[in-house]
Structure formats: structure tokens, C-alpha cells
Amino acid sequence: MGEYEGRVEGHRDGHGFVVPDNGDAAIYLAPQEMRSVLHKDRVRVRVLRYDRKGRPEGRVLDIIERRKTPIIGRLLHEGGQWLVAPEDSRYGQDILIPKNATAQAAVGQVVSVELTEPPSLHSQPVGRVAEVLGEIDDSGMEIEIAVRKYEVPHLFSPETLAQAAALPEKLRAVDRKQRVDLTDVALVTIDGEDARDFDDAVYAEPYKRGRGKTAFEGWRLLVAIADVSHYVKPGEPLDEDAYERATSVYFPRRVIPMLPEKLSNGLCSLNPQVERLSMVCDMLVDTQGRIEAYQFYPAVICSHARLTYTEVTAVLANTRGPEAHARADLVPHLLHLHEVYRALLKQRALRGAVDFETTETQIVCDEAGRIEKIVPRTRNEAHRLIEEAMLAANVCAAEFIAQAEHPSLYRVHEGPTPEKRVALQAMLRSLGVSASLSDDPTPGEIQAIAQAVQGRPDATQIHTLLLRSMQQAIYTVHNSGHFGLAYPAYTHFTSPIRRYPDLLVHRVIKATLAGKRYHLAASAKTRKPELRKGGKLGRPAKPMTQEMELWEAAGGHCSANERRADEASKDVEAWLKCRYMREHLGEEYSGTVSSVASFGLFITLDGLYVEGLVHITELGGEYYRYDEARGELRGERTGIRYAVGARVRVQVSRVDLDGRKIDFRMVREGEAERLLARGERARPAGLPAGASAEEALAAVREADRQHKRAAKVAKSSRPGKSTPLAASAGPGARPGKLERTLPVALAGSAEAPRRSRKPGPQRPAPKPRSRR
Template sequence: MLEEVEGIVQGHRDGHGFVIRDDGEADIYLPPNEMRAVLHKDRVKARVVRCDRKGRPEGRVVEIVERSNHVIIGRLLCESGIWIVAPEDKRYGQDVMIPKAATGAAKAGQVVVVELTEPPALFGQPVGRVKEVLGEIDDPGMEIEIAVRKYDVPHVFSEACIAQARGLPDAVRLTDKKHRVDLTDVPLVTIDGEDARDFDDAVYCEPAKIGRGKSAVSGWRLLVAIADVSHYVENGSPIDVDAYDRATSVYFPRRVIPMLPEKLSNGLCSLNPEVERLCMVCDMMVSPDGEVTAYQFYPAVMWSHARFTYTEVAAILANTRGPEAIKRKERVTDLINLHDVYRALLKSRERRGAVDFETVETQIVCDEAGRIEKIVPRTRNDAHKLIEEAMLAANVCSADFIAQSKHAGLFRVHEGPTPEKVELLRNFLKMTGVPLSIGDDPQPADFQAIAKATQGRPDTQQIQTMLLRSMQQAIYTPMNSGHFGLAFEAYTHFTSPIRRYPDLLVHRVIKAILAKSKYQLPTLPIPGEAHAKLSKRLEKNLASRVAQPGQKPRKLSVDMQAWQAAGLHCSANERRADEASRDVEAWLKCKYMREHLGEEYSGVVSAVTSFGIFVTLDAMYVEGLVHITELGGDYYRFDEARQELRGERTGIRFALGSRVRVQVSRVDLDGRRIDFRLLSDNEGLSTRSSKERDTSGSSEDKGQRTPGEAIRATQPGRRERQTGEPKPRVKSSKRAVSPKASEPEKSKTRKPRRRS
């Protein structure tokens, strides 16, 4: 009898789907006929009935275990007198029938939220009712309203939470200051972006002697003061329950969905200038070579002496006698001290070999109606780096403090690349002629050495992209195994409790250690479907670390299981926030590019797949697909090791970093897709001789395909050809790991964040 496995259905815009198995094994492909009676996010039992020619499992649904209760967002349409809702999320492969009596106040063309009343069947579509009317598709901010519901982002605080927030004081009370260090005379300052509204960290630095007598050296005393959210958000309180449910603030262009009510996030807990605020302080002694020789934590009350922006601080540091410095002359010396300690901390980073890539981040500038005015690169100056290094130092101290006390807590763990990704990266470096490589047990310094060795090359950005893709995503877990990218043995998040729940938990643990007690987590919900793969990954990692040869891995204690559940929840919700933010940005970019249909631009190939190339425009920082059918009448082979498409007849190569000229040919707003057409006047595309083409195939296919990490969420599927040219074929040089690996919809990308 064939094995039956449980999992969650994940639909695909092309009509088929996958079963994401609970056991973490390869996903099971479901053909379109198997998707007729199920919907995206349903829990099912499936049986593997065959494997395709590439060895990928294909299955059949044998039982629907649980229907998803997730609402569906879409456009209400009336076709021949029949009301339907076309789902905005194309992973729902069927329109939802809406009885006339169930349309409520909604009008045709409006965006609505639908609740299912009847599930789909083999020969019947799902039926639902309109639960909420969001408005017209072109209403300002509609893309955000869709995203928060599409990704199930909590965006309305509970009545109990609002009532408790309303009862909080408007300012620091005398009783709040008890048993706290008074730092109101220390000129702590905040340094943030121009558009920041909540300030959760303040810094101060002064020269200090480290050591005693003749052995003393000149170093610095660095104070990092963080908003003491835990003083106001009590364990298990209504505000705490809502904060845990959200786990993180979600940032959209022109709007933020905060983790905490505004009275806390922008008021009582925000380190606003010239008001008293409660804080937790990491007080460090930093040596000339950037090592933290001593530290201590304590609760304090502070007074922010200034609110600086990154741009302002960078200008002062660049010219200490300029107009910006004159306006802030009483703080210039403090900023110089901060810059000095930053340069010392930078030395420590270099010695550790921490990975530090110069990636291009972009900022979307919107008008009052929420439409994109322009997309500009966001440059990181010394002020950004100064704050980042100070926060890293405080986070490392907090991780060390928790580890030394042997108290349970959440660490921020970033593991090294998997063997499959190491092999793929090694082959890529070899094929691109990089003189350095990585071993079977790579270290962060190896990655940094490659990045430095390839600076100045035309494909520098692409090499760094491949280095980044080879790494795993960081997660929250009570099992510390270090941070690979930052080259720390222990690392956690302490510096942003206003916007991240793990930081709030770290504050509570530190306070418990200071009080010589133990922090007990409140009763937390058991991780659900979103955590299955993370849970499997953690179990495997734990087993590999604690199991001795011939022994079974030890089980986690009840306390550690609770911490693991909290880590899984926070990690999954961090992914959810990132996906929602990317979805809104993709929608805005598509709407922006609709105004530029037919226009021509230069760009660079930012990703290569078996079905085409992704091109990022120089002028707009927008990415779109040149489908394989638009590359001309040649047969193209996808070389995974070189990350290129190569024409067998012409020898034309489309590789990472290739410069091309394209025309904006199509924009699909619903599918978040932008299509480009390759222009005939392209120059600089590499060609190979026929001899090279004949011999180059023998050394390809060394790696295993990663599940499309290079591909953005705005990928299109294959579309109908609109030209009379012969249809090209693509030959993939390596079979995919699973059906999902070769599908555009399943791919993801990571966006660099301001602070690690």
C-alpha cells in the first residue's frame, strides 16, 4: 500500500498545486484535475502515485482533513447575471460564486473580502458571501488593505488591548523611576531616518581608560539605551497578547502597522527628544581594537538631548565646522567619539571576517495619493554604519549575558550554507573565473575574502548576489548555534522592542537575571501550518548537534519547547511581514510601470532561469522578465553552474551581469508581473566559438538547483507568443530538486534590512 502523508495545499497560478508535507520531505505535485476539489491552504492527505521523468513525486488527494478558514480577497464581477469574485491571489485557482443575496452593499468592480460558505467540489465551484467591502481598486492605499488580509496580518487591536493602552500614563511617573539609574544628565541622542516616528535606541560615547596602572589603554565607554517596553507591557496582558500575535511591526510605503498601540510605540516608549523615558542600558567598555572588554545591563531613566537624522550626522562628521555642525555644536564632540568607537568596532568586524556586502537598497517615494513618484537608491553612510555597529555590540552582549547565566531565551541564529548550496556556489565561482573558492566547511571570512577579491569586476554585484543566495535565512530559536554572517558565537535581538517581540522577550529575560529570578513565558499558542518546515529544520539541527554516534537525540524540556514555539512563531511572522511588504512594493511598481508601457531602457540581468532572464532597469530599479520566447529563434540551454542561458546556434549568452536594452511590453497588476521585450540593438552580449560550445557542456551541472531564490515575487508564468518567430526551446542542464523548484511562483528573495 502506498504511503499517505498529510500536508498543506499550496496552489499555483497555472492551475496545478503542491502538498507541502508536514514531515519536511519533497513537496508532492498535484495536477490541475486534483486541484478541482481543494483550495490553496487546505489541509489534505495525499498519496504519491508516480514520479515524473525528473524524479519528482506526483500525488493524488485521498482525503481533505481540514478546510482553510482563510478569507479570500478579490474583485466582485457580474458575468451574464452571475456574480463571482475573482481572487486577487492567483494561487486560488477558482472563482468564487456569490449568490445575489450574499453580495451585500458591494458593487460590481469593487474589491471585497469573501467568506466561503460551500467548499469546491469535483464538479462545482466554491460558494461564498461578501464579508467586507474594501473599495475601488484605484483607491489610495488599496494595495495595503489587500496585502494585510491576503497575508493575514493582524491590523486591528483588540478592545481589551485598546482599553489597557488608554489607561497608561502620558509621561514617566515618580514611582516608575524607583530602582533605576538616573542618566538624565548623560547626553544620549537618537539617530534615525528622516521619516522615523518611533525611536527605540539612543547612544552616547566618551573616551575612557581601560585597565589599571601602566597597562591601562585609551578606549571608550559606549552606552546603548533601549526603550524599556517591558515596564509597560506586562507578561500575558492584553497588550502583550496582541503584540505576540503580531510579533513584528510591518512597514509599507507611507504606512506602518505597529506591533504596539500608538500610545506606546510613538509616545510613552519612544525615546523622543527632551522628555524623560524609561530604558534598559547596555553599558560597554570598548578597547582600541574594537573588543568589548566589559559590559553591564541596568534599568535607567534617560533624557534624549537631541534627535538626529542619518543625513545630518553624516554631514557633521564630514565637516565638523560646517553649517550642520554649527547648529549642533554642543553635540559635535559626542558624535566624533561615536565615530571613533565605530571605527574601532569596524576593526573587530574585519578580524572576525564578518560578511559585509555593499548591496543596493531602494526607497519608494510616493505622493499624497499613494502613487510612486520615483524609486531612488538608499545610500548607507557612516551614520548608518555607526548605529549598526553600536546595536550589534549591544546585541552580542545581551546574547552573552543570557548564555553565561544559562537562562533560556531566544537567540538570533544564522547557520552556514547547506552542502547543496556550497556545491552550487563553488561551481559558479569556478565557471566565472573567481580565483578563490570555498571548502566543505566554509567560514564567514571565506565569503568576505571572495567579495574583496572580486571588487571592481563588472560582475561584482552578481557575485555578491550569489554569495548571499547561498546562505540560509536567520531564525529565532532557543538553541544557540551562532550567527554565520556576522561571525558571532552568540547573537540575539535586544535593540528594537517597540517593533520586534523577540527583543521584548530578551528584555524580560535580562531583567529576570538581574533580579536573580527566572522568567516564565506566558501560555503561547502551538505553532500551526506556517511553522511546519521551520520546526523540521530546528529538529534536524538539534539532532545533529546533541546526538552522539549510536545515541538518540535528547528531547527538549517543556520549558525549551515553549521557547521553541515562541521562536517559530516570531520567525514565521517575520517572513509574513516581509512577504506582505514585498507584495505591496510589487503592486506599486507594476502600477508605476503601466505609465511607461512601450518605453525603452537599459538594464542588467539580475537573475537567470530556465524560462528567461530577469532584468533590473538602471533608471528605475524595477525588475521584469524577458521570457525565453522573446530571446530570438535559437535553442537556449540553461547552465546552472554559470547562471546563464546560452544559444546553441548563435552562442549568445545571457548571464548574470549582462547589460541589455529592453522595452516595457506588458504589465499585469493582478499577477504583480512586468514583462520586457529584448531589443535588437543590444551590445555586449557574449558569444562563444562552436568549439567552446561543444566542450563547455561537459563540466556543467555540478550543483543542485535552489528553489528559485533569485527570482522576485513578480514573476510571470509562460505566456502566449505574439510574434511569428520560431519558438525557441530551452534545455536545462540539471534537473530540479522538486516540481516547485522550476516554477516561478514558488521562488522567493530576501531583502536586506537596516539592522541585523
């Protein structure tokens, strides 16, 4: 059957998986096998058998490496024993704590535990309390838990802090050498109201070359990015810590930066009216949005203003309004930026780039850290303007590096796999979307579907399905293009303050401009290339050189840490939402089915943007079958279907703060009939399209009567025998196993320019580059 080495991934239901190092399919470990190992241990396993779906099941042969990092949990005292229940349920076992190793922590407090004895088949793990974090309800505790739970580095080394403290407070004469002086150019930063670091500034002016009607007309677009590489040098403590973090992590009310504050909010932040070092991407954009020429060069800039998205949108909407009056000197430049943006949008449409309208939320907290409200993040014209300017600079950076044939990290995004394409088509068909996908879908096809469903009530859910069908973007040395943006080459250049790949791209560009090559040095923290989930690395068949392997390892490390940051941020958001909904137990809300699983429906509440589970046992007194191809639950007796986009009315029944789960139950006892009449409940299948709510309600009642008569006849004809009821499987059941549930309602589920002037010698005009 074969032996494999890999890392253990625990499951909250007690079983687990081993993810092999070679990228093969994950190997299932039964609960008994998980007794001797813990989540994130490295093990060697032997495959014993395959289930009916061809999934491997294994046995642990050897434990290669035990997890060394502390485990976070709550201290409990039960049955005369001290123990810690891990906050991360994937560990599956409580940790015993000797009474002299509690560090005087109180019952219920959140603690960090170091293991002193690993688990075995016959004994639980033993540990000691290494750190007492505090009470679970302390302000900011959810963030303290998340940074430790996901092993996010949150403390800079003393060497890094000392190096940052030794940096100058302002620019020196030596810093200005061999740089273009752009301090009189009206570059501005445009960010959110709560932004603290400003790593990009923009400027545009009309550009005309030649004479007469055939002269080239367009715009000159400058994107200036903070020159972090001037201060963060390879091999120094600052660089080592930045590489280990790989990205800044954003939580509500708190940011864990990639760089110390002196850099992220000081020397490398393009604050207004302060001279800063930058790398500039200087582009010529024609009226059709094509980038005809570009060049990169180091510069000294001075941001003329710190603008917000809201402010710029107001200026663009009304050039005579109060916002425009307050920024009268900048209005012409903002209008030029808007003109460039409109031109770049033309090219976006021609490329067929995908543009989804999904709802992102922002949690607004009070001073105590409690949620005041959850509001949607709206993308306005200023957001899109900056986005297009950054995309243009990133594309130029990727093309510049590709033409130089220099190793670097590309931002690669691939389209749907064949399996996901087939599943997506089935889902779209079940939702009445007739558009079809080719065997090798293009971004244009995906975008055409996204546009076709605009205006439908379930458009947001369909856009989410389209987004989930595509693969996750990664950093890699192999350029495979960016599917979603429809670019043949794409990289990240515009955020070196908060993303390490951008810093590497800056180093490569500066080395290329100097006629040199940047060699990535091996690091003790460099990891093996990160494999894509369930697949192989998208690399050529020929073996890589040692240097290319280093670049690929750096890409894998940055990709993995990006996912880690996302998971930590989502975990904190989920905790805050659970805490918020705990105060609304028993309240009723309208919502929309956002996804369907074999064990129930996930519902997103209107206005609150909170998602929870309606377990299948809460759907009423009948059997429901899960149709995986159509992505829906269907009642066998009434034919009622629940699919993505269905409108429902639910009540908050249970909140599991530790599990980050919210359970709903359907509103019944007369309320459901009222909602059906109002068209807010799923209608029975088989009714004509124009059937009224009264006809639908009558159909449901008639089906109920027929079912009761049939049950009565069956009971009378078979005295002494009762119909066996299928056991209810909880949300943790493996997909596809649950087809029937108890026909009873339970109380809750188990889961849950400057002015325009000709460029002088100090402001070189971009040299045309071939766009082959």
C-alpha cells in the same frame, strides 16, 4: 509509499504542493487534485509515485481543516453569474457569489469573501461578500489588499486599546524605583528622516583605567533601549496582541505597528527632551574594538537630541560646517561614537564577518499614493555607526543569557547547505571568479569573494548570489551562532517596540538581574515549532523539555510572522512598481541581467531598480539552452550567452498588475546591432578576449548566414516534411523542462556626558565578564 499531513501551497499555474508537517520534501499535487482543495487548506495525502528527479507526487485522501479566513478578490459579472477572482492567484479557482450575497458591491470592486461552500471535484467554491474594500485604483488599496491577503493583524482588540488608553501620559515616581538616573548623560537618537518611533539611544566617552603608559584606554559605550517590558506584561491584552503580530510591518507611507501608537510613538519612544524608561547595555570597548566588559541595568534617560543619519554624516565629514555648528554641544560626543565605531570595525574584519554591498530601494510616493520616483537607499557612516553599536549590544545580550543558562530566543543564521555551496561554486566559475569554497565554508571565505569582485560591473549581482546561497535567519531556542556576522552567539535586544523576540529577551535579562527566571507561559496562539524550508529543525537529538518546546514554538511563530511581514511589504512594492511601469509601456531602457532561469532572463533596469522578465521567446530567432550549472542561456546557432551581469537593452512590453509581473522584450531591428557594437549586448561565445565589436557582429552575421543555408539544404532534401517546433513553455514551467522554444518573436510573455566624569554610585561601572 506513505501518508502525510500538511498544508496546501497552491501555484498560479493550477497545480500545487503539500508541505508535510514533519519537514519532508513537498509533495506535488496535479491540477485535478487541486480542484477539491484550496491554498492553505490542511490535508492528508498519500504518495503515489516519484518523478525522474525523485520528487513525490500525491493524492488527497482527506481534508483535515478548511481555510477559514476571508479571501480577497475583485467582483466580476460574467455569463450571468457573479463571481470573485481571488487576488492571490495561488487559489486557482474563482468563487461563485449568489446574486443576493454581493453586499451591493459594484463590478470591479475589491471585496472580501467568506466561503459558504467548499470546492469539490465537480463544483467551484461558493461564498458571500463580507466586506467591500473599494475601487482598485483607490489610494492605499494595495496595502488594504496586502494586509488581508497575508493575514496581517491590523486592528487591535478593544481590550488592548482600553489598556493602552489607561497608561499614564508621563513617568510616575513608582516607575523610577530601582533605576539608574542617566538623564544628564548626552544620549541621542540617530534615525532616518521619516522615522516615528525611536527605540535606541547611544552615547560614548573616552575611558581610562589605571595610571601610566600601561593604563587601559578605550571608550565607554552606552546603548539605551526603550523598556517596553515595563508596560507590556505577560498575559495581558497588550502582550497577546503584540505576540500575535510578532513584528511591525512597514509599507510605503504606512506602518502597521506591533504596539498601539500610545506606546510605539509615545511612552516607549525615546523622544527628545522627554524622560523615558530604558534598559541600558553599558560596555567598555578597547582600542582594538574588543568588548572588555559590559553590564545591563534599568535606567531613566532623557534623549538630548533627535538626529538623522544625514545630519550626523555631515557633522562627521565637516566638524566646522553648518550642521556641526547647529549641534556644537554634541559634536565631541558624536566624534567619540565615531571612534568607537572605527574600533568595532577592526573586530568585524578580524572575525571575517560578511558585508555585502547590495542595493535597497525606497519608493517615494505623492499625496495620492502614486510613485513619484524610486531611489536607492544609501548607507552612510551614520548608518554603519548605529549598526555596529546595536550589534555590540545584541552580542552582549546573547552572551549574558548564555552564561546565565537561561532559555531564550537566539537569532541564528547558518551558512550555505552542501547543495547551495556546489551551485554557488558553479555560478562563480561561470562568471570568471576563481575563488573556491571549502566543504564547510566560513564567513571569511564568503567575505573574501565579496571583496575580490569589488569594482567589477557585476559586483552587485555576485553579492546577491552570495547572499542567496546562505540560509534564512530564524529565531530559535538553540544557539547555533550567526554565520553572516561571524558571532558564536547572537540575539535581538535593540528593537522591542517593533519585534516581539526583543521583548522576550528584555524580560529574560531583567529576570536574570533580579536573580529569578522568566517562564514563558503557554498561549492559545502559540504554534508548533516552525520547520525550516525543506529541512529539519536544527535541534539536539535529545528531547526538549516542555518549557524549551514553548520557547521553540515562540521562535517558530516569530520567524513565520517575520517572513509574512516581508512578503506583504514586497507585494505592495511590486504592485506600486507595476502601476508605475504601466505608464511607461513601449519605452526603452538599459538594464542588467539579475538572474537567469530556464524560461528567460530577469532584467533590472538602470536607475529605476525595477525588475522584469524577458521571456525566452523574446531572445531572437534561434534555440536557447539553459545551462543550470553555469546559470546561463546559450544560443545553439550563434553561441550568444546570457548570464548574470550581462548588459541589455529592453522595451517594456506588458504589465500584469494582478500578477505583479512586468514583461520586457529585447530591442531588435537594427538596435541590437548598434548595442552590440557599443558593447552593451552579450557577445558570441568562442571569440578571443580582445576581439572587437565589429568582429563579434561579423561572427553573428556569419552564423546567421550558415544557419539559413543549412535550413535551405535540409528543406530541399526532404520535400513535404517540415521540422517540428518544440512547444513554448511559459515561465510557470517546472525548472529544467524547457530547453527549446519557438524561433519566433512574440509580443509579450505569459509571465511574466554628559561631560566625562568618573562613574558615581548611581552610574555603576561595568564589571568585567569572562569572554570565554
